[in-house]
Amino acid sequence: MALACFNLLFRRRRRPRPGRDAGAGPTPATSAPNSNTGLSRSDDSGAGQQTSKSSGSTSSQQSIPAMFEERAHGLRVFRLPELRAATNDFHRMLKIGEGGFGSVYKAFVRPADGKGDKITVAVKRLNQKGLQGHKQWLAEVQFLGVVEHPNLVKLIGYCAEDDERGIQRLLVYEFMPNRSLEDHLFNRSYPCLSWNLRLNIALGAAEGLAYLHEGLEVQVIYRDFKASNVLLDKDFKPKLSDFGLAREGPTGGNTHVSTAVVGTYGYAAPDYIETGHLTTKSDVWSFGVVLYELLAGRRSLERSRPTGEQKLLEWVKQYPADSRRFNVIMDPRLQSQFSDKAAREIAKLADRCLNRQAKERPKMSEVVERLKEAIQMKETGKHSASSKKSKRGG
Ligand SMILES: Nc1ncnc2c1ncn2[C@@H]1O[C@H](COP(=O)(O)OP(=O)(O)OP(=O)(O)O)[C@@H](O)[C@H]1O
Numbered sequence: 001m002a003l004a005c006f007n008l009l010f011r012r013r014r015r016p017r018p019g020r021d022a023g024a025g026p027t028p029a030t031s032a033p034n035s036n037t038g039l040s041r042s043d044d045s046g047a048g049q050q051t052s053k054s055s056g057s058t059s060s061q062q063s064i065p066a067m068f069e070e071r072a073h074g075l076r077v078f079r080l081p082e083l084r085a086a087t088n089d090f091h092r093m094l095k096i097g098e099g100g101f102g103s104v105y106k107a108f109v110r111p112a113d114g115k116g117d118k119i120t121v122a123v124k125r126l127n128q129k130g131l132q133g134h135k136q137w138l139a140e141v142q143f144l145g146v147v148e149h150p151n152l153v154k155l156i157g158y159c160a161e162d163d164e165r166g167i168q169r170l171l172v173y174e175f176m177p178n179r180s181l182e183d184h185l186f187n188r189s190y191p192c193l194s195w196n197l198r199l200n201i202a203l204g205a206a207e208g209l210a211y212l213h214e215g216l217e218v219q220v221i222y223r224d225f226k227a228s229n230v231l232l233d234k235d236f237k238p239k240l241s242d243f244g245l246a247r248e249g250p251t252g253g254n255t256h257v258s259t260a261v262v263g264t265y266g267y268a269a270p271d272y273i274e275t276g277h278l279t280t281k282s283d284v285w286s287f288g289v290v291l292y293e294l295l296a297g298r299r300s301l302e303r304s305r306p307t308g309e310q311k312l313l314e315w316v317k318q319y320p321a322d323s324r325r326f327n328v329i330m331d332p333r334l335q336s337q338f339s340d341k342a343a344r345e346i347a348k349l350a351d352r353c354l355n356r357q358a359k360e361r362p363k364m365s366e367v368v369e370r371l372k373e374a375i376q377m378k379e380t381g382k383h384s385a386s387s388k389k390s391k392r393g394g
């Protein structure tokens with residue numbers, strides 16, 4: 001699939017094996033599930049808390065693992081034979097995707113109460129063995145077990161068992177019939193994603209991030225925002241998936257979390273790549289990248305393009321939002337079916353998200369407000385856009 005994603009550290013394919021975070025403590029605890037939840041927490045799992053610039057960092061704030069222990073009663077614990085049967089022994093015909101962390105299968109499982117028809121789910125089987133694989137799995141279970149928002153994918157349950165093939169770590173999600181934003185935006189075998197859908201997807205994804213940053217007792221940094229992690233339900237409503245790299249934000253007056261750099265090339269903020277200092281503003285940068293991908297219908301990195309057009313952010317700089325030739329960057333597949341005014345506003349918003357100074361980037365709640373305003377512009381702008389004879393680049 002994507003050529004765009006080059007992992008920053010220790011990555012095999014497109015996705016990182018999260019490296020041991022720089023601020024991490026000693027070797028993580030055992031990978032054996034604990035007796036209450038089937039889960040244990042390792043010290044440098046994504047849900048762990050490592051802050052830097054310590055200023056007396058004791059905090060009354062709850063941690064994700066603690067919140068998980070309190071709240072995640074709704075998660076189902078699946079047995080491995082059940083998931084084997086549900087995926088026809090992980091048959092390739094039922095495989096719907098593959099990322100750097102594992103393969104995803106469409107499957108049918110019995111409802112929680114055992115009554116009625118089977119329900120469709122997506123089963124992700126992690127392919128990384130040992131502690132790293134366990135930590136990613138654990139982070140995802142703990143974060144998704146705690147968060148609850150219409151724009152975050154719902155985790156139905158999990159499975160952690162060992163069999164003759166070794167440690168098996170699986171996650172069972174609600175099934176998202178329209179796959180990912182990446183598929184619809186860049187795969188030419190899908191029909192063009194309309195302007196209205198693009199705006200609504202941007203808004204929903206922004207609301208999901210705003211909730212993680214500002215709507216929970218604990219601040220959550222998502223760390224892997226990109227088009228392939230924005231899944232689409234039957235109505236094209238976006239939901240963020242993949243919490244294997246998510247981290248708790250800084251607490252107790254600290255400004256950032258220190259981590260090893262993981263994420264995806266083309267989406268990660270330069271300040272994070274350079275320093276390993278992670279803040280919510282790292283996610284805001286990645287959101288800015290995806291905004292430009294939505295406008296241009298181009299991946300953040302495309303090696304197949306002519307030199308000068310391979311890096312989306314460098315290419316779009318030549319056509320600023322208030323310039324006469326701005327429309328050159330717009331996706332030609334949209335065929336002028338978009339609001340010129342709104343598109344320019346969104347480019348300006350993206351530029352603010354892509355400020356080199358992390359502090360100057362807007363909060364996600366502000367991004368949400370600006371996107372709502374842009375959506376309001378669509379009717380008046382549409383006419384002006386279609387009446388323009390702008391030359392479009394391809
Ligand atoms: N809950 C789901 N419902 C339907 N399809 C899904 C679901 N989760 C994942 N997929 C599909 O599986 C694909 C692979 O997902 P996965 O998260 O493993 O990798 P990725 O996002 O493509 O890459 P990366 O590993 O870098 O995140 C997705 O692009 C999507 O098409």
Ligand SMILES: [Mg+2]
Binds near residue numbers: 228229241
């Ligand atoms: Mg993914």
